[in-house]
Amino acid sequence: MxxxxxxxxxxxxxxxxxxxxxxxxxxxxxxxxxxxxxxxxxxxxxxxxxxxxxxxxxxxxxxxxxxxxxxxxxxxxxxxxxxxxxxxxxxxxxxxxxxxxxxxxxxxxxxxRDHSPNRAQGVTTKDLMYLIMPDRFANGDLANDSFNNMREQGIHLDSMFSRHGGDLQGIINHLDYLKDLGITSIWLTPAIENDEPHASYHGYAVTDHYKIDARYGTNALYKQFVDKCHAMGMKVVMDLVHNHAGTEGYTILDMPMKSWVHQWPQYTRSNFKYEAVMDPHASAIDRKLMLDGWFDHRMADMNQNNPYVQNFLTQNHIWWIEYAGVDGLRLDTYPYNDPAYMAKWALDVKAEFPKMTIFGEVLTPLPYTQAYFTQGNTINRGFDTHLPAITDGAVKDAIYEALNGHDGWDNGVTHLYTTIAQDFMYQDVTRNTIFLDNHDMSRALSMVGEDINKYKSAMAMLMTLRGVPQMYYGDEILMKNYSNPDGLVREDFPGGWNGDKNNKFTADGRNDKENDAFNYVRKLANYRKNTPVLHNGKMMQYLPEYGIYVYFRYDAKKTVMVVYNSNDKEVTTPTARYDERIKDVKTAKNVITGESLDLSKLTVGPKSTLVLELGDK
Incomplete structure (x- = not known):
């Protein structure tokens, strides 16, 4: 190798x-x-x-x-x-x-320019994002499965590393499914051309920055996809890769200048250590390895200190926003980029598209590491990144600790409480994207040991905590697997291919457990979509006691109470401790079942969560 x-x-x-x-x-x-x-x-x-x-x-x-x-x-x-x-x-x-x-x-x-109000409108706390890998969701156009002039030939459904034939038309064909589920925004992993000879389906080794990969469709079809989403009341997030480009792209095969990419005497990987950027005592070589080392041998590391590279990348991204009208941008491998360039990039993009939503991929279990990369110089970095938001991996890990851990001073559900308690480090934490899994991580169902109570609790937290929630395709139908390797969590959505045994886009194609999960997620997602307090309401949380974690989302008009029981047995808990937020309200409606509950005490099943809308006094 x-x-x-x-x-x-x-x-x-x-x-x-x-x-x-x-x-x-x-x-x-x-x-x-x-x-x-x-x-x-x-x-x-x-x-x-x-x-x-x-x-x-x-x-x-x-x-x-x-x-x-x-x-x-x-x-x-x-x-x-x-x-x-x-x-x-x-x-x-x-x-x-x-x-x-x-x-x-x-x-x-x-x-x-097109100044239509539903273009580049931003993705906000009102939205629920749904992440799709285009190659693995649905094959809507058999004619574009393979092209003789591209380096990787054919589709091979039996190989996790090969192309499977999913495309933009397949996604368009199932927009009704997503709207019914309660999705309001769709994030695609990069649909830009990746003409690499092997494992090019993931999209993160771009070979033509101005062209949709022909196996997904055309530029015109991508624009039609965005327009169709807008017409249906949904938004689109575009996934951008600043840090690297595929080695088969024309600017790499025939580079304008040696300084177009970071050159090393021999192949040199990044050390993948955020601390090398953050550490005030860091050595120059560690920082250089983090920022200038290559992400992978097929991903040439772009030299963002080069003004020609800067113009090339920034103009390309502005071009796509104006051309297609996308509403948000997810920035891949954010900490590996040159900080000064990325700050300038953010200002340049926001100058053209003031409502544009931007969030950077920062994968860490530590809130302060995430906050370091966000805008506002809130933790004394001495530098404003102008990055509004990040992917909140710290909350993701804390949710799983709450679901799987044993409660203690710093463990279990208390870890989730203490993670949320550190929200003071962000300029506006509600802009952060919260999630349970994605294309690089083990799926939610597997992370909770396929325990349905834990799974539902995870979904309830995702839909009710602060921030912008993001789901991964297939989580709603109990798709599972561990990311070892990551191809195992990038399986085809059943029903997206001709010849699939079951079509899980329909209730008839799903089994009872899958329909139960789907209906639970749909109920929560649509409730969230139609409940403004879960978009913009304040949050109050209580220190966990006896394994019970309670938080509220509230405004002047409505209060939602969330109760999670981290114990392995059913618990009945009095509610007098929460009177500050319950006030004189006597009953609450279970958002999932619709039943009315007496608020003086609540019974919660093991590893289960109640989502309650408080009623009248």
Whole structure:
């Protein structure tokens, strides 16, 4: 394996010594742009055989050719344009001229921005996100399963590392299922092209930043998917990868300059240690390994100190938001990126899309580690990241400790209480994404030993705690497995493929246990969707006593009480201790069953949770 890794790194270095043979004008990116952006500047990356030997000319009212940059690789030009705010949308030729040769001409388009209110609207505490791996959800178009001009051929349903054929059309075909479940926002793992020779289905090794992977569909279909979601009252979160790119992408195979990616004498991985970024006593080499080391041998580490790389990434992300109208952005491997660039990136994106929701992947069991990366300099970092939110792995781990651990001074359900008690470290903790699992982690059902009471308790906490909840596809039908390897938690959704024995998108295709779980999740999700106090209400929690953990979500109009029994046996508990929030209310409605309960004392089953809406005084 080490020989293979070393060979990959060497190939990248050699690519700078013998420049690739490409068409005379292979591409211009961004392919088109818009009039009326807050930042009037756009930098085109032009790729073509010996394109640097040509002169650039254009003539269009309101568009100024500011500069043309030549770099180490003569197959590139970086062309700076300034588009005045009053420029009329339209097309104009960009000419690449060389004496004695026929001009190369690219017809460039400037479009009008779309200011429709349901575009780039943000994902908020009102939403419930549903995470889908497009390759593993449903195959809606058999014609795009494989392409002869792509490196990985065919679909192989019996291999966890191969393509399975799921696509955008498959997701579109099941939007009614998701809406019925109570989902209000869909997060897809990257649908951008990953033309790698092996295990490319996951989407995190991008080879063409401006193209939806053909095996999922087209750019136009992705936009249709977003539009369809908006028409149905749902939103879309786009998954972005700043830190690395697939080694088969054109900017890696034929790099503009050696400094496009982080170069090492031999293949060097990241040390994957957040502490190397956080530690005020850290060595320079540890910090460099964390930020500049490669994530994987097929994922070239982008050099975000390079201004050309910065423009390339930022403009690409702004392009996708404006083109497709996505509502939120999830930032992959956030701590591995250059902090200064990411802060600037966030400001640039928010300048164009003020309502855009952004949350970074920060996977840690420690609240202070998460808070370190969020905006506001709340824990004395001395630097504002301008990152509004993170994936709240600390709460995820604390929920499982509450469900599986034995209660003690710092253990069991008390650990969940103390984790929530540290919310003071965030500028606004309600922006954090809370979750039970995702595509990299063991599934929720397996994490609780397939105990249905624990599973339901986990779902109840997910739907009622502060933050923006996120589910992983199939959790609602009791899909299970441990992430060892991660392909085991990326199985196909049953019913998404022709020939599947059971169609679990329908009640008839699910067994009794699966329908019970589905109905429980649907009931909670739709209750949450229609109950504003669970979106914006304050939270009050009580120190656990005798294994009972109680918290409230409340506002001036409504109060929801959540009671979790962490004991292995049924417990009846008096409620006088909670009078500060119960006040004079005598009864409560069980949100799941609809029954009315006497609030003077409550009986809760083992490892079970009651979600109660307080009634009249």
């Amino acid at each position: 080490k020989k293979v890794l070393f060979f990959t790194a060497c190939c990248l270095c050699m690519a700078m010594g013998s420049f690739a043979q490409v068409p005379a004008l292979e591409r211009v990116e961004p392919m088109f742009w818009w009039v009326g952006m807050q930042n009037p500047n756009v930098q085109l990356i032009v790729h073509g055989n010996d394109i640097a030997a040509r002169k650039v000319e254009l003539n269009y009212p309101g568009v100024k050719l500011v500069a043309v940059h030549k770099v180490e690789n003569p197959n590139y030009l970086f062309v700076d344009l300034r588009v005045s705010s009053g420029t009329t949308p339209g097309t104009f030729p960009i000419k690449f001229l060389k004496a004695g040769e026929k001009p190369l001409i690219y017809s460039y388009a400037l479009k009008a």
